[in-house]
Amino acid sequence: MVNDIQNKIIIIGGGLIGELLHLMLKSKGFEINHFAKALKIKNRTFALSPSSVDWLRSLGFPSSFFEALSEIKSMKIFDSSIKNSVTLDAEDVHKPALAYMVNEKDFNVAIKKTFNNEKNFKKLSTDFEIKTEQEQVILKFHNEEHKASIIIACDGANSMVREKIAINPLKHDFKQTALSFELKVKSEIQKQAFQFFLKESILAVLPIRKGLVSIVWSCDYQFFEKLNNLDDKSIENELNLIIGNYYKDIKIASKKEYFPLFMNSVESIFKDRVLLVGDAAHFIHPMAGQGLNLGIRDIIFLEKNIDKKDYMDIGLKGFLRKYERVRKEDVSQMGFLTFGLNWIFSKKSTIVIGMIEKGMSMLNKSKFLKQQLIKKAI
Numbered sequence: 001m002v003n004d005i006q007n008k009i010i011i012i013g014g015g016l017i018g019e020l021l022h023l024m025l026k027s028k029g030f031e032i033n034h035f036a037k038a039l040k041i042k043n044r045t046f047a048l049s050p051s052s053v054d055w056l057r058s059l060g061f062p063s064s065f066f067e068a069l070s071e072i073k074s075m076k077i078f079d080s081s082i083k084n085s086v087t088l089d090a091e092d093v094h095k096p097a098l099a100y101m102v103n104e105k106d107f108n109v110a111i112k113k114t115f116n117n118e119k120n121f122k123k124l125s126t127d128f129e130i131k132t133e134q135e136q137v138i139l140k141f142h143n144e145e146h147k148a149s150i151i152i153a154c155d156g157a158n159s160m161v162r163e164k165i166a167i168n169p170l171k172h173d174f175k176q177t178a179l180s181f182e183l184k185v186k187s188e189i190q191k192q193a194f195q196f197f198l199k200e201s202i203l204a205v206l207p208i209r210k211g212l213v214s215i216v217w218s219c220d221y222q223f224f225e226k227l228n229n230l231d232d233k234s235i236e237n238e239l240n241l242i243i244g245n246y247y248k249d250i251k252i253a254s255k256k257e258y259f260p261l262f263m264n265s266v267e268s269i270f271k272d273r274v275l276l277v278g279d280a281a282h283f284i285h286p287m288a289g290q291g292l293n294l295g296i297r298d299i300i301f302l303e304k305n306i307d308k309k310d311y312m313d314i315g316l317k318g319f320l321r322k323y324e325r326v327r328k329e330d331v332s333q334m335g336f337l338t339f340g341l342n343w344i345f346s347k348k349s350t351i352v353i354g355m356i357e358k359g360m361s362m363l364n365k366s367k368f369l370k371q372q373l374i375k376k377a378i
């Protein structure tokens, strides 16, 4: 028999992962106490993997969300010479798409509809304490306290909960800043994404709809300084040098957002009755568009383990250890892949550049290798 406390879960953090986790746990009958800061929706566009989209369907997302998704059917990857390329195609793995683009605002509208406007967040003051006892965990403020079987922290890459419970992440600073914005373009190219691994930056061009693409430009500090001092017209000229063969009349069409880039990994994703999920548990380079997908997979695997119904209390070590074990490989592989690609492509030695050229040519000729790469990404 599950007792009252065993059915109670505290979630901290109201980003996309916190909200999706809330929806999933609510659907399993848990009583959720959700603490979040006021939501600041940015104009971000995410590439969702097909498995994330399938899961959102199973969560009961409205059909309008899926109708608004735009498909990426292929991706062309270039090295710094912009001469050698590899094309990854959804058809190579017999799938309708490699990924689906979604705007953060549409995502939030869909979440709201799925909640039936019933979600109820409490504001979290920064002044809180977490106390673990044998059978429960307590979130303590100076004038009140909340008890639950587990606290799940989804409070992002700079997680305050993680700091409070003294899980110290291993941090790698990429010494890069990502610049993200939308670009109006003239082109017949549709449903194709581009990724340019350049000497001073990594440029991702992701299709949103005909005539509109999303740019994620991860720049080393020096190049970022240069871009940051340019007006929009001059940035458009810089872009034209890279993507001018594919897009004409390019015009910056949104506010530019900036993100410092680093990688966080933790030895253990839980301590006592506190679990880290999403960016609080792992933060990776955005080059592969996988951070949110990794967080969604955290929730999918939590759901799978909950559905096994072989536990009494999800705050107990046994349950959390099993979950940690199944997540470890996926998270470390994705971290390793993005770290490794950034490392290789940022090398400027002629030997490494020659190896990249050979490697890309081999990859482009091997359907099997491409299939493996696509399968991992989607």
Ligand SMILES: Cc1cc2nc3c(=O)[nH]c(=O)nc-3n(C[C@H](O)[C@H](O)[C@H](O)COP(=O)(O)OP(=O)(O)OC[C@H]3O[C@@H](n4cnc5c(N)ncnc54)[C@H](O)[C@@H]3O)c2cc1C
Pocket: 012, 013, 014, 015, 016, 017, 018, 035, 036, 037, 038, 039, 040, 045, 046, 047, 048, 124, 126, 154, 155, 156, 157, 159, 160, 161, 178, 179, 180, 216, 259, 277, 278, 279, 280, 286, 288, 289, 290, 291, 292, 293, 294, 295
């Ligand atoms: C430029 C860029 C492009 C990206 N593109 C993609 C992509 O195409 N596809 C993809 O899968 N991923 C992408 N990502 C990664 C993705 O944005 C993140 O992985 C995802 O947003 C993480 O969600 P989250 O809810 O875990 O964290 P966050 O979005 O950081 O949310 C954390 C929430 O916790 C709240 N919070 C923080 N502290 C507290 C506190 N003390 N109390 C209460 N609340 C708190 C914050 O206000 C916030 O609402 C990209 C990232 C970047 C930087």
